Amino acid sequence: MKRSLLASAPFAPSALVALVLAHAQTACAPAPSASAPTPAAPASPAADIEADKRTIAAELDDWHAAAAQANEARYFGHFAKDAIFLGTDAAEHWDVPAFRAFARPYFEKGKAWTFRATKRTIRLAPGGQSAWFDEDLETSSLGPSRGSGVLVREDGRWKITQYDLSIPIPNERLSELRALLEGPPKPRSKERYKEVYAKASALAESDLPGAAKLLADMVPEAKTHPDEDLEFWLHNELTWLHWAQDDLPGALAEVDAMRATLDHGTLSPDATATLRLHERWDRAYILLEMALTGPRDKRTKALAEANAARTSYETLAKARDDRDGLTALDTFFAVRLGKSKEALASAKKVDLTQRGDVQDLYIFQLAYEAGGDKQSANAARTQICRAKNYLMRPLILHRGAKEGWRC
Structure with a gap:
């Protein structure tokens, strides 16, 4: 049953009269004009x-x-x-x-x-x-x-x-902070590395041990940054500095250090996999060189290790579609194992004018030389001589001089 509004209102009579009058006045009041300001939004409860x-x-x-x-x-x-x-x-x-x-x-x-x-x-x-x-x-x-x-x-x-x-x-510490900010900035590791790398690249033209020391001296600092790839690249560069000096055990030790850096670093999985391509390629290359220059009675076992490293690289390279690296390593193995026709056929798959990596060019000139294509071998060497000067170039030129060719 409906209750009467008046019966339920908790007001005194005088208050009720006032309410009714107020309601009547509101009902009779003219509507606000369109230009009247909009009332502010009520505050939230x-x-x-x-x-x-x-x-x-x-x-x-x-x-x-x-x-x-x-x-x-x-x-x-x-x-x-x-x-x-x-x-x-x-x-x-x-x-x-x-x-x-x-x-x-x-x-x-x-x-x-x-x-x-x-x-x-x-x-x-x-x-x-x-x-x-x-x-x-x-x-x-x-x-x-x-x-x-x-x-x-x-x-x-x-x-x-x-x-x-x-x-x-x-x-109270602001003056200290201001003095620190206005002083010369301390070079960050990667900024220092660029300077050291440039110096090592120039020094490598005449002093391979000196270039290696410059880079090796940065390794302890790089170890404090496991979230960066700096230590990996230092060991990579030291690998080839040892190789250029015919120190293959030293080169292999640096490859092992590259692997340890990746095993204990905190890089992303994708970055780690990309760097592992370099480590496995270098390992296969160095192990093959060691097998062919080491004791004859241990050659069979050493070659098996080199081939196992090559297979390990190929598995990862195919998964990541690294065709350039595969071609270069296939060509190198064919050259070193005396398969000159296979080496030449592999090298001819490559457009030398599209390759700027001097190590790849070095491998392909070896293949052309072994296959009797002197003209292509000379063309590859000319590209090496004209390449921009980064660390690998003087190392390849050192090796070229030992093999009887110069720029």
Whole structure:
């Protein structure tokens, strides 16, 4: 049964009269004109604000957890479409695609970074469609840090549209920091490596042991960066410096060091597989040289080891479609094993004008020489002599001089 509105109203009679009069006045009032200003959106009830704050805090906590768990899709799913991330370096002003490209190698390693909020303040804008926050962070890599940012409602969720990561500096330490920043920058490992590599390449023209020492002296520093490929390339270059000096056991030791670097490094699986191609190719090459120059009574076993290394390389090379490397190594084995016709046929598959790698050109000129094609052999040597000067070029020229040809 319906109850009477008047019977259920919790008002005193005088209040009821006033209410009825007020209602009548409102009903008779003229409608607002089209140009009248729109009233401001009413503030969200306190309960809604607190619920939004809890939701935002949970989103931010999950965002940080996704980084710690190296979950790339989940981490970047917390960003709004046009989000910006500001890092601690002045150059780190990224939109989402740029930030994702920077961060991907860290996620691929299985561990990105660990940030945990120890204190956080969240405020909502009127209308409840955006919010801003600041948080104190405990981090594994930066020490005590601070983050602040803005979130918006997008696709039914709170998403980060701007995040600014910073490292608070105590005021009393600012003068020290300024002096550090204004002083000469300490060269980073890769920057130093470029300088050392250039010096070693120039020195290798006249002093192979000196060039090797320059590069070997960088190995201890490179070992402190297992997330980079620097140590691998140093051992690779040292392999061929030993080879150019006819130190094949020393060359093989460097190949073993290349493999150990990959086994214990933290590079991405794809980068590791690419570098393993180089290590296996070098191993097969050096083992064949050792088999053919070593004791005759041990040659059968040594050749078996070289062929096993070659097969190991071929398996990975075919999986990654490394045709250039396969052709060069096939040609080299044919040359060294005295299969001159096979070597010549393999070399003729290659357009020398499209090859800039001087080691490949060296192998192909060996094949042409063995197969009696003097003109093509000379053409390959001319390309070696005209090649840009990087470390392998003087090493090949040293070997060429021993074999009776020069530029």
